Amino acid sequence: xxxxxxxxxxxxxxxxxxxxxxxxxxxxxxxxxxxxxxxxxxxxxxxxxxxxxxxxxxxxxxxxxxxxxxxxxxxxxxxxxxxxxxxxxxxxxxxxxxxxxxxxxxxxxxxxxxxxxxxxxxxxxxxxxxxxxxxxxxxxxxxxxxxxxxxxxxxxxxxxxxxxxxxxxxxxxxxxxxxxxxxxxxxxxxxxxxxxxxxxxxxxxxxxxxxxxxxxxxxxxxxxxxxxxxxxxxxxxxxxxxx
Amino acid sequence: xxxxxxxxxxxxxxxxxxxxxxxxxxxxxxxxxxxxxxxxxxxxxxxxxxxxxxxxxxxxxxxxxxxxxxxxxxxxxxxxxxxxxxxxxxxxxxxxxxxxxxxxxxxxxxxxxxxxxxxxxxxxxxxxxxxxxxxxxxxxxxxxxxxxxxxxxxxxxxxxxxxxxxxxxxxxxxxxxxxxxxxxxxxxxxxxxxxxxxxxxxxxxxxxxxxxxxxxxxxxxxxxxxxxxxxxxxxxxxxxxxx
DNA sequence: CGTCGATGATGAATGCTATTTATTAGTGAC
DNA sequence: GTCACTAATAAATAGCATTCATCATCGACG
Numbered sequence: 001x002x003x004x005x006x007x008x009x010x011x012x013x014x015x016x017x018x019x020x021x022x023x024x025x026x027x028x029x030x031x032x033x034x035x036x037x038x039x040x041x042x043x044x045x046x047x048x049x050x051x052x053x054x055x056x057x058x059x060x061x062x063x064x065x066x067x068x069x070x071x072x073x074x075x076x077x078x079x080x081x082x083x084x085x086x087x088x089x090x091x092x093x094x095x096x097x098x099x100x101x102x103x104x105x106x107x108x109x110x111x112x113x114x115x116x117x118x119x120x121x122x123x124x125x126x127x128x129x130x131x132x133x134x135x136x137x138x139x140x141x142x143x144x145x146x147x148x149x150x151x152x153x154x155x156x157x158x159x160x161x162x163x164x165x166x167x168x169x170x171x172x173x174x175x176x177x178x179x180x181x182x183x184x185x186x187x188x189x190x191x192x193x194x195x196x197x198x199x200x201x202x203x204x205x206x207x208x209x210x211x212x213x214x215x216x217x218x219x220x221x222x223x224x225x226x227x228x229x230x231x232x233x234x235x236x237x238x239x240x241x242x243x
Numbered sequence: 244x245x246x247x248x249x250x251x252x253x254x255x256x257x258x259x260x261x262x263x264x265x266x267x268x269x270x271x272x273x274x275x276x277x278x279x280x281x282x283x284x285x286x287x288x289x290x291x292x293x294x295x296x297x298x299x300x301x302x303x304x305x306x307x308x309x310x311x312x313x314x315x316x317x318x319x320x321x322x323x324x325x326x327x328x329x330x331x332x333x334x335x336x337x338x339x340x341x342x343x344x345x346x347x348x349x350x351x352x353x354x355x356x357x358x359x360x361x362x363x364x365x366x367x368x369x370x371x372x373x374x375x376x377x378x379x380x381x382x383x384x385x386x387x388x389x390x391x392x393x394x395x396x397x398x399x400x401x402x403x404x405x406x407x408x409x410x411x412x413x414x415x416x417x418x419x420x421x422x423x424x425x426x427x428x429x430x431x432x433x434x435x436x437x438x439x440x441x442x443x444x445x446x447x448x449x450x451x452x453x454x455x456x457x458x459x460x461x462x463x464x465x466x467x468x469x470x471x472x473x474x475x476x477x478x479x480x481x482x483x484x485x486x
Numbered sequence: 487c488g489t490c491g492a493t494g495a496t497g498a499a500t501g502c503t504a505t506t507t508a509t510t511a512g513t514g515a516c
Numbered sequence: 517g518t519c520a521c522t523a524a525t526a527a528a529t530a531g532c533a534t535t536c537a538t539c540a541t542c543g544a545c546g
Contacts, residue, residue, distance in 0.1 A: 202445020
């Protein structure tokens with residue numbers, strides 16, 4: 001006769017929503033700690049207080065569980081950003097805000113960001129997924145900013161807004177890979193300024209800083225001043241410059 | 244008594260280099276076709292004409308085999324590019340060349356590029372690997388171009404060369420992800436022009452197109468010329484501008 | 487207040503793969 | 517011609533996602 005305590009198995013019934021959120025919370029922890037491949041369903045089950053088979057009652061497989069976990073995170077993030085963004089004015093400030101908040105998300109949740117970049121986005125069914133749509137909404141804010149900037153005359157009319165999106169988000173990802181691998185740290189504010197300025201001004205000399213253009217202006221201004229003085233003319237107003 | 248033909252197992256001895264290159268060629272094909280996770284050692288072994296165990300005689304594990312395959316590809320690529328690059332002059336042209344050749348590599352070998360981006364680079368031991376060094380050499384050409392451009396006065400002196408590197412390579416990756424997932428196609432030449440121009444000029448109006456700065460300069464140059472002529476002064480040298 | 491059916495939950499079984507290991511077959515030195 | 521050494525093999529091992537046959541619990545209904 002087998003022992004009663006071994007036969008009588010413990011069962012803990014809960015409402016489905018609760019089970020699902022328990023499993024997702026446990027899964028999030030394990031995926032964050034171990035990454036997708038090294039995360040064990042067994043481990044997730046133990047932490048969620050269920051048995052392996054129960055996870056498959058709610059999620060088709062390990063990958064779907066991952067997708068749901070990342071979706072949940074992403075949706076929360078979108079909600080938090082959206083309201084703040086509405087208040088920012090001016091194309092430079094808006095770009096800077098988007099860059100900064102994105103850097104902050106990466107800085108706060110490196111492991112989840114990694115899962116998004118490494119596991120979710122490369123999947124062949126990514127396009128067509130809910131996360132694709134969420135990410136599209138997220139990055140399209142920048143596209144809209146660029147379009148508005150062009151319409152307002154702030155930004156060069158021939159720029160492709162979608163190319164700017166790839167430039168900005170691609171740059172951010174590339175620059176944060178070392179951090180995502182766990183090497184070193186970065187300052188979101190500082191990096192946001194640097195990226196925004198570089199994207200805004202570009203590489204080429206010309207618009208503002210010391211440059212051939214600047215020296216031409218300096219030469220002209222000096223010459224004009226001398227000549228104006230010689231002719232006894234009162235100088236016109238000078239236009240203000242950003243600091 | 245067991246049948247002789249079944250007992251007598253076939254053994255095919257070959258020089259190690261040959262075995263290694265056979266295995267690597269087979270592995271490359273399978274990784275390219277199936278991706279890292281879905282590639283089976285069994286499959287690789289069959290195509291290489293060996294048995295599974297033999298692969299482990301030369302490669303510690305599946306991942307090392309992957310790394311060796313990608314390294315081999317990358318080294319070949321570096322050799323091919325290097326000589327051509329040496330002939331290109333001018334910062335815009337050099338940047339355009341680097342962007343174009345990188346886009347061409349992705350376009351030619353999407354699967355291998357993907358393995359590099361998705362499997363190799365995120366690994367915790369990437370920094371410190373041979374591929375890291377190779378990639379560093381590859382991307383540092385751009386850093387050197389930017390430094391030289393700054394020294395020559397073509398590029399803004401306050402730009403961070405390493406940030407430009409991340410901007411360019413990040414943008415390329417971000418923009419080619421859809422293609423890497425097998426969605427649609429792109430034209431390397433066209434994309435290279437667009438990226439190079441955007442990086443070079445930036446977003447903001449100012450350097451070349453009609454802009455407040457431009458019109459101020461034009462006004463000053465006209466006025467100065469007239470006044471200088473009237474005063475009988477010989478104008479100073481003007482710096483050349485790109486067309 | 488008790489029984490029954492539906493469904494949540496279980497834990498053992500399955501199957502697929504990377505990796506290891508015990509054995510066997512060539513090969514070259516002596 | 518023999519022997520030791522190493523390449524190569526094929527079978528065994530083990531880890532882990534996924535499935536499945538069973539069991540426990542809850543609410544409805546008598």
